[in-house]
């Protein structure tokens with residue numbers, strides 16, 4: 001028995017005949033923030049789809065909160081989905097509803113709670129996201145950072161056990177992005193939620209992650225703490241975190257200059 005909230009074992013994922021995930025293993029512990037990084041096309045979104053039970057393993061196992069998603073009944077999957085909060089870029093707020101109505105929506109659709117209780121829960125989550133008093137505004141009236149926070153409030157309004165967050169910093173300026181990172185940490189502290197976050201932003205990853213998983217071409221390159229990843233002996237990871245291209249173009253003039261002067265790089 002493992003005490004992991006998420007266990008991925010030897011997962012192989014395909015789109016039709018094309019394999020995009022190869023023998024992926026991952027354990028996420030309760031209350032842990034796991035950040036998934038990797039170049040574009042490395043399989044991050046596909047892995048997320050497996051973790052959300054939107055895609056089933058071709059081989060291998062995905063256990064979420066102890067449930068083997070591939071063997072679970074429709075009813076079990078429905079119950080499982082209630083324990084998962086999702087804040088995705090595509091999952092923007094509904095523009096015709098107020099911020100408050102958007103945040104209330106999951107409670108209205110999935111619970112039989114009365115209006116007052118739903119109201120209190122909505123306000124609590126908005127307050128946690130520093131959006132107290134904004135419930136009557138329309139999404140179009142919010143800034144990019146506020147929209148993200150409102151989306152996050154909606155994702156956690158049902159008190160999920162696990163939060164999945166895709167690209168929290170995308171489209172945000174650096175200051176707003178730092179504020180959002182702080183809110184993510186505050187949220188974890190307040191709700192002791194397990195989180196899986198996909199991000200391209202190194203600074204953000206290093207700030208919020210307990211551990212980072214790095215994917216390359218559908219394979220796990222490394223899973224480790226921030227320090228372990230920073231000191232990784234894997235040259236691909238060093239390239240990723242130092243933002244060097246995979247194959248550095250050779251600058252003939254500079255090379256000749258170094259050769260002539262004996263200067264080291």
Ligand SMILES: Nc1ncnc2c1ncn2[C@@H]1O[C@H](COP(=O)(O)OP(=O)(O)OP(=O)(O)O)[C@@H](O)[C@H]1O
Nearest residue numbers: 015016018020038039040041042043044045046047
């Ligand atoms: N619906 C699909 N059908 C076929 N191939 C797909 C599909 N979605 C993704 N792929 C392919 O699977 C591979 C992994 O894609 P995925 O979107 O998981 O990567 P990613 O790391 O999330 O990329 P990005 O950072 O650009 O979002 C890519 O080669 C992609 O072209």
